[in-house]
Amino acid sequence: MLSFWAALAANVVGMTVLVYVVYFRRHFRRDLVLAYVALSMGIFAVTLLLSGSGAGMGLGLGLFGILSIIRLRSDTLTQEEVAYYFVSLTVGLVNGLHPDPAWFAPAVTAGLVLVMFLADHPRFAPRTARQTVTLDAAYPGKDELTAALEHLLKARVLRTVVLELDLVRDLTIVDVRFRTYPENIRSDAARTPERQEEAAYRLAGRPLVAQETSS
Incomplete structure (x- = not known):
C-alpha cells in the first residue's frame, strides 16, 4: 500500500x-x-x-x-x-x-x-538550429549550395540534406543544420522595438512612416 x-x-x-x-x-x-x-x-x-x-x-x-x-x-x-x-x-x-x-x-x-x-536546457547548443529552406534557384553542387545558405542565413552551415532539386522550375528545397554567429545573436538582442519595426518594414519593401503623437 x-x-x-x-x-x-x-x-x-x-x-x-x-x-x-x-x-x-x-x-x-x-x-x-x-x-x-x-x-x-x-x-x-x-x-x-x-x-x-x-x-x-x-x-x-x-x-x-x-x-x-x-x-x-x-x-x-x-x-x-x-x-x-x-x-x-x-x-x-x-x-x-x-x-x-x-x-x-x-x-x-x-x-x-x-x-x-x-x-532540453536552453543553454545546450543555443546557436545550433535546423530549418527547411526553399531556394529560388537550383544548386546541384554542394559548395554552391552551402555558400548560398550561409549568405542567406548569415550562419555557418554544418550539414545539408537536399530534399528536392528541380532544374526545370529552378528550385531547391534543403534541410539545413547551421550554427549562428555570436555577433548575430548580440545584434538581435540589442535591437530596440523601434529598430525591429523598422527592419520589418524594410523586409516588406515599405517605407517606415513616423507616427505623430498628440499631446
Missing part, C-alpha cells in the same frame, strides 16, 4: 514539474500540457487496474501503443514534443506498476524529469 501512495504522489508531482515547470516555460504549447497530463494519468490508472486483474499487461500496453501512434499522426509535433510525449507515457507506466521498494518509482520519475530538464 505504501508503494501505491508513493507512486501516486510521484506521478502527480513529477508530471507537474515536467509539464508546468520544464516544458511549458520553454515551448509554450498549452494544448500539449493537457495532453501530457492526461496521457500520464490515464496510463497510470489503466496500468494500475491491469496489474491487479486477470487481463494481460500486453493487451493494455498494445492498446495504448495504437492510441499513441494515432495521436502522433493526428497533429504535427516537433521532436522535442515527441520526447516529452514518451517521457510522460513512461512516468505513468512506471508509477502505475508501483514496484517494491516504495522509493523505486519516485526515484525513476525524478530521474526522468532531471534528464529532460538537462537535455
Whole structure:
C-alpha cells in the first residue's frame, strides 16, 4: 500500500514539474500540457487496474501503443514534443506498476524529469538550429549550395540534406543544420522595438512612416 501512495504522489508531482515547470516555460504549447497530463494519468490508472486483474499487461500496453501512434499522426509535433510525449507515457507506466521498494518509482520519475530538464536546457547548443529552406534557384553542387545558405542565413552551415532539386522550375528545397554567429545573436538582442519595426518594414519593401503623437 505504501508503494501505491508513493507512486501516486510521484506521478502527480513529477508530471507537474515536467509539464508546468520544464516544458511549458520553454515551448509554450498549452494544448500539449493537457495532453501530457492526461496521457500520464490515464496510463497510470489503466496500468494500475491491469496489474491487479486477470487481463494481460500486453493487451493494455498494445492498446495504448495504437492510441499513441494515432495521436502522433493526428497533429504535427516537433521532436522535442515527441520526447516529452514518451517521457510522460513512461512516468505513468512506471508509477502505475508501483514496484517494491516504495522509493523505486519516485526515484525513476525524478530521474526522468532531471534528464529532460538537462537535455532540453536552453543553454545546450543555443546557436545550433535546423530549418527547411526553399531556394529560388537550383544548386546541384554542394559548395554552391552551402555558400548560398550561409549568405542567406548569415550562419555557418554544418550539414545539408537536399530534399528536392528541380532544374526545370529552378528550385531547391534543403534541410539545413547551421550554427549562428555570436555577433548575430548580440545584434538581435540589442535591437530596440523601434529598430525591429523598422527592419520589418524594410523586409516588406515599405517605407517606415513616423507616427505623430498628440499631446
